Amino acid sequence: MKLEKLNWDKKNNLLTFLLKDSEEGFVNAIRRLILEEVPVLAVEDVEIKENSSALYDEMIALRLGLSPIKTDLKSYTLKEKCKCEGEGCASCELILVLKGGKKGYVYATDADSKDSKCKFVHKMPIVKLISKQKVEMQLTAILGKGKEHAKWSPGWVWFHGWPEFKVTGKSDVKGCAEECKVLESRGGTLKIKDITKWNGACEQICEEHGIEVVNNDKNMVFNLESWGQLSCKEILDTSVDILLEKLDEFEGLL
């Protein structure tokens, strides 16, 4: 197979590449490993010391759990695989402290982390305080997997075959390209200007103009959007390591 990078937006953590001469089963295995097995840090326990805000403790804990935390996979281990045997130590737990006592929003990024490499990624509002209200809590984040809870998913992945167009005498190629901004008409057929923007609506416009779209399932367009805990490269590298680990385990069982 061959890999062609189509778009790598590092600022927004988006990666799109074309995998030529591959197949759906392989690409889907990588997709499933990313969504379900690549571990990231997320808040699992919240110890509320003070909460006089309008939100219940549970609502604040839920919001914190879903806020992505920058994850350093070299420094942290899954709790069940840790030397402490699940007791909790610096290798399997990250402690953060969140305090707020001023009027206005308390953001996830206001939390102090014991590990300067691993902090909340986005300035997400957790709770809004009015005067004299206060919150103080200690958060414990652990590594986990997306198959246990979506808060431990590193991002979102989707893929599709490269679209090819079947143009006949009845097709209105120019009209189609005028309506769909992702396409352009060139030499009597359609060309894709930006594959990252290709979606179901484009396909529908093609059909309405008498053009059949066939997805080439040997050339897969793979899209990965990271929620920010890991870079796209780290997510892919880790998914491949997990796949190799699983194959080794399988081989050992034979």
Ligand SMILES: [Zn+2]
């Ligand atoms: Zn431990």
